[in-house]
Amino acid sequence: MTTTTSHSLAIAAKGLRKAYGDKTVLDGIDLAVPAGTVFALLGPNGAGKTTAVKILSTLIGADADDLHVGGHDLAADPQAVRAAIGVTGQFSAVDGLITGEENMLLMAGLHHLSRSEGRRVAAELLERFDLTEAAKKPASTYSGGMKRRLDIAMTLVGDPRIIFLDEPTTGLDPRSRHTMWGIIRELVTGGVTVFLTTQYLEEADELADRIAVLNDGRIAAEGTAKELKRLIPGGHVRLRFTDPAAYRSAATALREAARDDDALTLQIPSDGSQRELRAILDWLDTAGVTADELTVHTPDLDDVFFALTGDTTATHQPEETVR
Ligand SMILES: Nc1ncnc2c1ncn2[C@@H]1O[C@H](COP(=O)(O)OP(=O)(O)OP(=O)(O)O)[C@@H](O)[C@H]1O
Numbered sequence: 058m059t060t061t062t063s064h065s066l067a068i069a070a071k072g073l074r075k076a077y078g079d080k081t082v083l084d085g086i087d088l089a090v091p092a093g094t095v096f097a098l099l100g101p102n103g104a105g106k107t108t109a110v111k112i113l114s115t116l117i118g119a120d121a122d123d124l125h126v127g128g129h130d131l132a133a134d135p136q137a138v139r140a141a142i143g144v145t146g147q148f149s150a151v152d153g154l155i156t157g158e159e160n161m162l163l164m165a166g167l168h169h170l171s172r173s174e175g176r177r178v179a180a181e182l183l184e185r186f187d188l189t190e191a192a193k194k195p196a197s198t199y200s201g202g203m204k205r206r207l208d209i210a211m212t213l214v215g216d217p218r219i220i221f222l223d224e225p226t227t228g229l230d231p232r233s234r235h236t237m238w239g240i241i242r243e244l245v246t247g248g249v250t251v252f253l254t255t256q257y258l259e260e261a262d263e264l265a266d267r268i269a270v271l272n273d274g275r276i277a278a279e280g281t282a283k284e285l286k287r288l289i290p291g292g293h294v295r296l297r298f299t300d301p302a303a304y305r306s307a308a309t310a311l312r313e314a315a316r317d318d319d320a321l322t323l324q325i326p327s328d329g330s331q332r333e334l335r336a337i338l339d340w341l342d343t344a345g346v347t348a349d350e351l352t353v354h355t356p357d358l359d360d361v362f363f364a365l366t367g368d369t370t371a372t373h374q375p376e377e378t379v380r
């Protein structure tokens with residue numbers, strides 16, 4: 058036994074199983090999240106991400122060979138687990154009929170803070186999440202980003218050491234998403250452990266120390282973003298033509314390239330490095346090939362996701378156009 062024990066891990070699960078009727082949602086998964094790190098659980102709709110969050114945050118029961126959160130056994134001591142964690146659900150816990158401040162004070166009450174302490178903590182968090190100005194307005198008037206920030210602020214009232222964020226940025230615009238990423242990074246700098254679920258591979262790439270891809274009730278792959286990207290075939294350069302004749306002559310000249318006769322594109326395997334790109338461009342010049350568009354595709358987590366979750370219908374192309 059040289060690896061970390063379940064007690065030095067913020068979250069430790071072995072053989073976690075959950076079924077609804079005869080439908081198995083989690084089919085014996087293992088999770089190990091060291092304290093102070095960000096763990097991202099990825100998976101398509103219905104994969105069981107929310108189910109995992111609900112189990113680990115004591116909201117629903119499950120079978121497991123071992124289940125520890127914050128060093129406490131989930132089955133034996135759910136109260137201690139609850140005291141150590143904060144949960145921001147997939148769907149907002151914000152009450153729209155009352156103000157942001159009142160939502161915060163309600164949370165403070167739930168955490169048994171004194172009136173004055175509750176006010177102090179609420180004011181501090183509202184300030185930190187840039188909600189002071191809106192604090193006295195009904196939360197129903199908040200934008201999606203503001204509601205999400207209020208959601209997280211409410212989660213932090215009890216000063217949890219472990220936070221579960223179920224799709225924290227779904228539906229947010231790019232600016233709000235970046236704000237949320239900043240918030241999450243700050244939490245981690247403060248020593249908090251973050252367990253997040255997301256549909257956005259880019260988000261996991263940005264934030265997570267380790268990523269697990271959930272598919273069909275099992276962890277299809279687990280590792281750092283780098284490790285996951287290494288699992289799938291490398292990148293390529295894609296040449297696109299508009300003129301079928303130009304495409305055909307290029308395809309003849311570049312016999313090593315993979316053809317897509319319908320899309321009039323050719324794909325040349327490449328790691329996307331400057332050296333390889335130069336070689337490819339030289340080769341095109343020599344062959345007298347001028348493509349209408351040249352794009353460089355390096356594998357990203359989306360590719361990993363599609364490869365692992367078997368979704369081949371998606372046409373995903375976040376490529377950088379060179380010319
Ligand atoms: N209370 C329930 N009763 C029966 N089935 C349920 C229940 N809750 C969830 N499920 C099923 O469990 C599966 C996993 O659901 P879950 O909400 O965990 O998925 P998810 O990964 O969070 O999906 P999404 O990305 O859409 O949020 C789904 O097939 C869902 O229909």
Ligand SMILES: [Mg+2]
Binds near residue numbers: 106107108147223
């Ligand atoms: Mg969900």
